[in-house]
Amino acid sequence: MSSAPIRLGQVGLMILLAGQLLLQLDFSIINVGLAAISASLQAGETELELFVAAYGVAFAVCLAMGARLGDNFGRRRMFGVAVVMFCLASLLCGVATSVAFLIVARALQGLAAALMVPQVLATIHVTLTGRDHARAVALYGAIGGIAFIVGQVLGGFLISANIAGSGWRSIFLINLPICILILVSMWRYVPETRGQGRVPVDWSGMITLALLTLSVLLSTALGPSLHWNWLCLLGFVPVLPLAALLWRIQRAKEARGAFPILPPSLTRISSMRFGGLIAIIFFTSWSGFMFVFALTLQAGAGLTPLQSGNSLIALGGSYFISAVFVTRRLAGMRREAMLVTGCVIQMVGLLLLIATLDVVWPHPGVINLIPASVLIGFGQALIVNCFYRLGLADVPHEHAGAGSAMLATMQQVSLGLGPAILGAVFAQVLQYSGHYQAAGMTAIAVEFGLMVILLASALHRLARERAPAGEEVEIDEALIVAPE
Structure with a gap:
């Protein structure tokens, strides 16, 4: 209030x-x-x-x-x-x-x-x-x-x-x-507005999540430059203990009625697990793609910043049109079916982008990148539209706020790790081959592989959920964070 x-x-x-x-x-x-x-x-x-x-x-x-x-x-x-x-x-x-x-x-x-x-x-x-x-x-x-x-x-x-x-x-x-x-x-x-009562900040959970994320981030980012030596691999050692500690902290807080940032009870809900899978695969791929594609165009093909920016206008424009107009027209479609549609469209766009770079390199430009960019942006908007709707589909109304906050946190962690993960693939191939084209196309191919996993999961869920869709959970928009 x-x-x-x-x-x-x-x-x-x-x-x-x-x-x-x-x-x-x-x-x-x-x-x-x-x-x-x-x-x-x-x-x-x-x-x-x-x-x-x-x-x-x-x-x-x-x-x-x-x-x-x-x-x-x-x-x-x-x-x-x-x-x-x-x-x-x-x-x-x-x-x-x-x-x-x-x-x-x-x-x-x-x-x-x-x-x-x-x-x-x-x-x-x-x-x-x-x-x-x-x-x-x-x-x-x-x-x-x-x-x-x-x-x-x-x-x-x-x-x-x-x-x-x-x-x-x-x-x-x-x-x-x-x-x-x-x-x-x-x-x-x-x-000025504020909540009805004071809610303590989950400092221990937040710090542990930060350490866990940094452990993955630093080791992955430094891997290619350190040639994956023992010091780099040693950085992954704390990952499992920190994950176990985070789980223990969150369970303890939830058991005593506190407000953990990642409530363990929500992970027992099928839709929340699926929403987490979407977050990890799609948003990691999305932010990683934007990073490696920008380097490919600028450092590899020699495009100026203005040319590089203009080459992605079509992607942003198609995303906007799909998000604002098309998703409304498809509101009656099953959520899983919309996710499958978005994955297929985006994957076709990724394949077309790889083929385009192979044909036009070293002269990619605004015009020849439009077809692939339009498909990628259009499909991305459909996937994003399904993210919260699918993730919160089975969550009780009284836990919708906590569920949306948990999904938002997973979304942002994935967006943060994306440049390090796909960037490591990019840097490794560049170090081995010396060609930005090969590095960029390989990173895009890895993204395509990740999207295959998401598509297969969506098809499995669509086949399993044959019963008529029930009423959707009312999402607490105050806790939702739109993708960056």
């Missing part, structure tokens, strides 16, 4: 959505600047993987904390704190003189995003009702496609324009005036 008697007005909604747009712009705009950052700071593929992954991992680990701090101390207040942190982190990214400095600053951006995102949807959720609420959530969902297109074009333009010699730094420094504008206006137009 909102603690403020006023409703969220149109200006307030635009301010909140501007914050969300800023975060998603920053995610897509980064890929355009990878080659320029690599050349400026002498960063190899491993450092770039860590740089891209730092944002997603920090976001994932701190997401539940952000939601609970907003509930406890006020959502507008935490939104403001997050904007200040994001502004500071963007400034640090913009003035970074080393890769290590940039990785730390990027992680701070991820922390700020984790504090900001839950406040946006929670405020919408508690201050709007009926048609206004539905419209606001629809606008929130549409931002992803818009941000992808704008981010690619804007990032490419800023780097190519080299305003005042800023180069790639401008993609971070552009955030500063936007953050200041949001801060100046939010106090007047965004109402």
